Amino acid sequence: MTKENRNIWIFIEQEDGKLADVGLELLSKGRELAGTLNSQVWALLCGHKVADLARSLIHHGADHVLLVEHPELEIYRTLPYTRVTADLIKKHQPYILLVGASPVGRDLAPRVASAAGVGLTADCTDLQIGDFTIKKENRLCKDLLYQIRPAFGGNIIATIVNPNTRPQMATVREGVMRKSQADTSRKGEVETFTPEFQESDFVLQVLSREMREATVHLKDSPVIVAGGGGVGSQDEFNLLCDLANLMGGEVGASRAAVDAGLISREHQVGQTGTTVRPRLYIAAGISGAIQHRAGMDQSNKIIAINTDPDAPIFQVAHYKIVGDLAEVMPLLIKALREKAK
Amino acid sequence: MKRGRNKRLSTSLNILVQAVIFLEAHTMSYHSIVLVKQVPDTRQVSGDVMTNAGTMNRSALPAIFNPEDLNALEMALRAKERYGGTVTVITMGPPQAAEVLRESLYRGADKVCLLTDRKFAGADTQATSYSLMKAVEKVGQFDLIFCGRQAIDGDTAQVGPQVAEKLHIPQITYSEQIIELKDKEIVVQRAFDLGAEIVKCKLPCLLTVVGSANQPRPASVRKRIQYKLAAIPAEYPLLLETWPEFESEDKIEEYLEKCDLKIPVWTADDLNLDTARIGLAGSPTQVHKINYVVLEAAESKEIQPTPEGIQALIEELIREYVVG
Ligand SMILES: Cc1cc2nc3c(=O)[nH]c(=O)nc-3n(C[C@H](O)[C@H](O)[C@H](O)COP(=O)(O)OP(=O)(O)OC[C@H]3O[C@@H](n4cnc5c(N)ncnc54)[C@H](O)[C@@H]3O)c2cc1C
Ligand SMILES: Cc1cc2nc3c(=O)[nH]c(=O)nc-3n(C[C@H](O)[C@H](O)[C@H](O)COP(=O)(O)OP(=O)(O)OC[C@H]3O[C@@H](n4cnc5c(N)ncnc54)[C@H](O)[C@@H]3O)c2cc1C
Numbered sequence: 001m002t003k004e005n006r007n008i009w010i011f012i013e014q015e016d017g018k019l020a021d022v023g024l025e026l027l028s029k030g031r032e033l034a035g036t037l038n039s040q041v042w043a044l045l046c047g048h049k050v051a052d053l054a055r056s057l058i059h060h061g062a063d064h065v066l067l068v069e070h071p072e073l074e075i076y077r078t079l080p081y082t083r084v085t086a087d088l089i090k091k092h093q094p095y096i097l098l099v100g101a102s103p104v105g106r107d108l109a110p111r112v113a114s115a116a117g118v119g120l121t122a123d124c125t126d127l128q129i130g131d132f133t134i135k136k137e138n139r140l141c142k143d144l145l146y147q148i149r150p151a152f153g154g155n156i157i158a159t160i161v162n163p164n165t166r167p168q169m170a171t172v173r174e175g176v177m178r179k180s181q182a183d184t185s186r187k188g189e190v191e192t193f194t195p196e197f198q199e200s201d202f203v204l205q206v207l208s209r210e211m212r213e214a215t216v217h218l219k220d221s222p223v224i225v226a227g228g229g230g231v232g233s234q235d236e237f238n239l240l241c242d243l244a245n246l247m248g249g250e251v252g253a254s255r256a257a258v259d260a261g262l263i264s265r266e267h268q269v270g271q272t273g274t275t276v277r278p279r280l281y282i283a284a285g286i287s288g289a290i291q292h293r294a295g296m297d298q299s300n301k302i303i304a305i306n307t308d309p310d311a312p313i314f315q316v317a318h319y320k321i322v323g324d325l326a327e328v329m330p331l332l333i334k335a336l337r338e339k340a341k
Numbered sequence: 342m343k344r345g346r347n348k349r350l351s352t353s354l355n356i357l358v359q360a361v362i363f364l365e366a367h368t369m370s371y372h373s374i375v376l377v378k379q380v381p382d383t384r385q386v387s388g389d390v391m392t393n394a395g396t397m398n399r400s401a402l403p404a405i406f407n408p409e410d411l412n413a414l415e416m417a418l419r420a421k422e423r424y425g426g427t428v429t430v431i432t433m434g435p436p437q438a439a440e441v442l443r444e445s446l447y448r449g450a451d452k453v454c455l456l457t458d459r460k461f462a463g464a465d466t467q468a469t470s471y472s473l474m475k476a477v478e479k480v481g482q483f484d485l486i487f488c489g490r491q492a493i494d495g496d497t498a499q500v501g502p503q504v505a506e507k508l509h510i511p512q513i514t515y516s517e518q519i520i521e522l523k524d525k526e527i528v529v530q531r532a533f534d535l536g537a538e539i540v541k542c543k544l545p546c547l548l549t550v551v552g553s554a555n556q557p558r559p560a561s562v563r564k565r566i567q568y569k570l571a572a573i574p575a576e577y578p579l580l581l582e583t584w585p586e587f588e589s590e591d592k593i594e595e596y597l598e599k600c601d602l603k604i605p606v607w608t609a610d611d612l613n614l615d616t617a618r619i620g621l622a623g624s625p626t627q628v629h630k631i632n633y634v635v636l637e638a639a640e641s642k643e644i645q646p647t648p649e650g651i652q653a654l655i656e657e658l659i660r661e662y663v664v665g
Contacts, residue, residue: 200509204546211533
């Protein structure tokens with residue numbers, strides 16, 4: 001009997017020949033899991049004229065790249081991409097398939113899981129390898145993928161497994177895994193695959209598509225200075241911007257600050273914003289609602305500034321400053337300027 | 342002279358033919374199915390809901406119409422108002438979920454249907470979408486299916502695409518606006534955090550609708566009165582309590598049937614389905630562990646909001662390479 005292969009596949013997202021970060025983040029997580037499983041990481045790269053990207057995928061952790069090029073794959077569309085992915089799964093039967101929980105990934109993954117008849121866990125924030133016993137059958141399944149995800153509006157964290165179906169599929173939230181540095185000495189293979197489409201794969205046409213570059217780079221920022229509903233005015237918010245500049249960081253916000261029009265939505269941190277884990281997160285005038293904490297509680301160090309000594313944000317803070325941000329922010333700026341001299 | 346009349350005749354004939362063609366193109370009406378879910382209002386989780394043992398008391402949360410499903414219903418109703426057709430609403434859930442069906446009738450749905458059975462319980466998205474697909478098949482004729490983008494309890498956004506795949510129809514996720522419906526084609530604007538897309542798709546197809554799509558209408562007062570008695574049989578005892586003049590549950594049934602107020606209930610046996618694919622047993626995913634999010638007290642240091650306190654803090658951050 002041949003042993004079940006334990007390869008980990010990563011769906012690679014690209015737009016106009018540019019790789020999305022989430023695929024690279026997953027390659028690095030994939031390497032870690034493949035180390036535990038003693039298996040390979042395969043990258044699935046679809047598009048039109050994208051062969052040049054394969055090398056970069058190998059440098060970021062792929063052992064094997066499945067390259068699928070076709071003019072019909074130039075812009076992402078559900079049905080052609082589902083066809084290719086489902087056909088390749090059938091051909092190679094990977095152990096695990098990871099997809100970014102981006103708009104593309106969350107459109108594609110459920111469709112593919114349904115076509116392949118396998119389970120799918122949504123929007124994971126952590127992945128581990130572990131054992132699981134199916135109680136009813138008293139059967140031990142070794143080395144399954146623990147798919148760890150928040151649900152119920154962020155109030156619970158569930159660990160989900162797919163004991164019986166392969167591949168074990170999960171979408172993974174953008175920005176929670178760390179992408180590794182490219183290692184240009186890494187070697188890997190590139191295998192091309194020629195897709196076979198059916199007429200019915202093309203019932204949808206993209207008439208226009210306009211994507212903006214993210215202008216705010218919260219995910220990569222080592223320091224984030226974030227403001228919330230406690231920031232009383234634009235002038236006060238500007239103090240946060242000044243501090244972020246001085247620290248070489250970005251400005252973040254809670255939804256209350258975004259709703260108040262103090263800053264654009266791209267700066268929002270939390271469940272419906274960006275998930276961040278900077279070296280330092282400063283929360284000024286933020287109460288610490290669960291939806292906000294879900295996006296920042298993994299930060300290395302957290303400073304919270306709040307007038308209310310019982311604000312929940314203090315429970316995740318490493319440094320607690322009970323006080324008015326309008327007074328504390330200038331003190332921080334001043335102390336930092338003096339140090340820089 | 343004769344020729345002139347002929348010409349006039351042919352012109353008017355022409356106009357008539359044009360008018361008929363025009364009418365045909367515009368009398369094309371569309372049958373929509375909306376899938377809606379009743380959910381606990383997870384936005385209301387507060388101290389009373391989290392127990393001291395660190396678990397959650399879900400029944401303390403109000404049951405509501407999943408917010409984005411109201412947007413989906415609104416989009417379907419507007420399509421009906423603009424192009425004609427019907428709107429049928431289906432939900433799968435416990436008997437209490439009949440409430441979201443009444444809410445749908447109050448807003449303008451033509452027909453509703455409850456899928457309920459213990460056998461459906463514990464379903465993951467594969468089993469859920471399989472059961473819903475079977476219900477859609479039983480409804481039969483449709484051009485459009487509308488879902489919310491995501492439910493606020495399970496939070497997966499998987500059910501819509503999985504229903505579409507099981508019906509072998511295309512999907513348009515993140516739908517924000519129907520730009521045009523014409524003949525057997527739809528043009529839709531999709532909205533993402535960082536952009537937008539306009540797509541054209543052949544019908545039938547399934548749309549998942551985002552919260553920014555529209556402002557859902559409130560229940561209409563007239564329809565609230567019209568449908569106030571709409572009920573499933575499990576609710577008859579309660580109805581009888583409120584309206585003792587009905588005398589018996591049989592009389593209620595008779596009345597509701599006469600007035601078309603009886604909400605149809607379908608169980609697993611009513612759908613032509615493979616029971617190995619529904620409920621907990623039909624779910625490939627299994628929950629290994631649930632942790633309730635309780636605030637972990639971080640090891641924390643109190644810093645005084647004074648020049649000295651802040652200065653010491655900055656020095657410590659620099660010393661520990663957190664900044665600088
Ligand atoms: C489905 C859903 C998704 C959500 N997603 C997100 C998300 O992604 N991100 C997010 O942030 N929120 C999100 N929210 C909203 C979240 O629940 C909170 O409403 C929001 O985070 C509150 O922001 P806040 O703490 O800044 O504002 P508030 O609740 O208004 O709190 C202001 C805080 O500032 C303090 N304060 C007041 N004045 C001062 C002062 N002068 N100096 C210092 N402190 C002061 C107050 O004591 C208070 O603690 C979501 C909600 C839902 C239902
Ligand atoms: C903590 C927790 C975590 C879970 N994680 C997963 C997971 O990772 N993978 C998984 O497969 N399952 C998971 N489930 C199970 C999942 O929640 C259920 O299958 C649920 O019935 C549908 O998923 P959803 O709530 O995420 O809906 P979504 O897929 O988010 O719903 C999208 C839309 O589908 C329609 N819809 C959904 N459910 C119904 C319904 N019952 N009736 C009518 N229309 C409906 C609505 O239009 C809705 O807006 C989880 C459940 C819990 C409690």
